[in-house]
Amino acid sequence: MLDPQTPKHGFAALVGYRLVDWQEDRAEIALDVEARHLNRSGIAHGGVAATLLDTVLGYAGCHCAVPGRVRRAVTLSLTVNYIGAVEAGTTLVAVGRRVGGGRRVFYAEGEVRGPDGALVATGSGVWRYRDGSGSPEGVPAE
C-alpha cells in the first residue's frame, strides 16, 4: 500500500518521485531514474534534481502533525549546485532540512544522492508560509 501522503497526481506523479519520510523539519523523497528523466546528453535533466530539491526542501518546513490539516508554503528562492551526473537505472534520494525561519518564512537545505550515497546536487532556499501555515497546527486540508 502506498503511503497515503505520497503524491499521486500533478507534477509529482508526472516526475514520479515518492515520499520516503516526513517529520518535523525533515523530509525525504526518492526517484527511480528512467529514460523519461534524461536530457539530450543522456544524463538526468537538471530540472529533475531541481524538482526533487524544491519539493523536499519545501516539505521540510511544512510537516503538520495534526490529522486533517496541512501547512502550505510558496518557494521564494531556490539555488541548486550540480555536483555529479546521473544515468538511467539508478535511484535518487533527496533529503531536506529546515534550518531556520519563523512564522512568515523558513529556510531549508538539502541534497540529492545517487548510488553509494554519491552527491548529485545540493540545494538551499527560502519559502514563505501561506496564511495560517506559519503555525504548526496548519490549516484544514481542504
Next chain:
Amino acid sequence: MLDPQTPKHGFAALVGYRLVDWQEDRAEIALDVEARHLNRSGIAHGGVAATLLDTVLGYAGCHCAVPGRVRRAVTLSLTVNYIGAVEAGTTLVAVGRRVGGGRRVFYAEGEVRGPDGALVATGSGVWRYRDGSGSPEGVPAE
C-alpha cells in the same frame, strides 16, 4: 511540422516544453501549463519553472550554427527566484541569454513569463562546456 530541434524525448518530452527560438547567445522555449504540471496547492510546481530555466539558460550558451554539430554543457549552479504563481490553462514563455564567460564556462540569465508577460520567475546560473563545446564549431552531433 515540428521544428526538428524541438526535443521529442526524455524529460523535455515528459514536461512538454517546445523550442521557440534558438540563436547565438539566446534561446526561447514555451510550455502550455496543464494539470500534470501542478503541485498540491493547484499552481505550477516550482520544478516546472526550474526545468524551463535550466533548459533555456543552458541552450543560450550552446547554440551551434554548424550543421550536424552541437555544443554541450553541464549546469554547475542554478538559482531561481519565484515571483508569480501560474495556474493550468496558461502558456509559459522562458527566455535565456548568455551574459558572459569564455571557452570553459558560461553565465546565463533569463526569466519565465505568463499571461500578459507577467513575470513568473527569474533565473541565473553558470555552466561548464563539455570538452570541445567551448568552441562555436562544437562537436559532431553523434
Next chain:
Amino acid sequence: MLDPQTPKHGFAALVGYRLVDWQEDRAEIALDVEARHLNRSGIAHGGVAATLLDTVLGYAGCHCAVPGRVRRAVTLSLTVNYIGAVEAGTTLVAVGRRVGGGRRVFYAEGEVRGPDGALVATGSGVWRYRDGSGSPEGVPAE
C-alpha cells in the same frame, strides 16, 4: 557637497561606495577600487561585489519619496555570479532593479560593471520588508 543620502558610516563607509542614483524601483552606487579591496590574488575580493549588490538591490526596493521617512528591508537570499575580475584603479558601478513582489517581500536584480561597461558580476535576490516598510510611505526615519 555630498548627497545627504550617501552613507557616511558603518560598512558603507568602510567599503567606501557612494550613492549615484536612487528612485522608485532603481538604485545605482559606485566604488573606486583601491588596494584595500583586493584579495590575496590581487583582484577585487568577491565580498566587494557581493556587498555592492546586496546594497544596491536592497535599495531598489526601498526608495521612499516622502521626506523624513524611510523604508527598510532585510535580505532573505542573495546570489552573485562572478563574471569578470577587477583590479585596483578602476571604478565599479552597480545598478539594482526591483522586478517584483508586494507588501511583504520584493525581488531585485542587477549587475556590477567595470571599465567600458564590462560585466563584473550579476546578482539577484529576495528581501522582506520590515513592518510598515511595505507601503511606499514607509516609516519615520528615526
Next chain:
Amino acid sequence: MLDPQTPKHGFAALVGYRLVDWQEDRAEIALDVEARHLNRSGIAHGGVAATLLDTVLGYAGCHCAVPGRVRRAVTLSLTVNYIGAVEAGTTLVAVGRRVGGGRRVFYAEGEVRGPDGALVATGSGVWRYRDGSGSPEGVPAE
C-alpha cells in the same frame, strides 16, 4: 603571534576577519562585529556575511599542504541565505566545507554562526581553480 596565514592586507584586513583553522577541505574564520560592520538599520551589513562566506568557502577548496606553495581559485557563483541578524559586540564564526568537484571546479558549503551558535547565514557556491591549482601540490606562492 598571529598565524602567518592570517590575511593582513587588502579586503581581509579592511573587514578584519582572522583565520581560525585551515585544513584539507575545511576552513574556519572569525570576525568581531563592530560599528564599522553595520548597515543603516544597525545590524551587520549583508555584505559582511557574504564576504565571510566567499572567503571561507573558497579557502575550503584551496588548502595546500606543501610549504611555499598555494592553490588559487575564482568564485563562479555564491548564494547566501540570511537567517538571523547580528549586532555589534558579537563574534561571528564562519565555517566552509568542500563538498565536491575535481581538478577544474569545486563546490563548497558552509555557514556563519553568532553567539551561542545561532545560525546567521548559510552559503554555497562553485569555484574554478586557477591553472595549476587543481592539483593538491598547488603552485609556487609567488
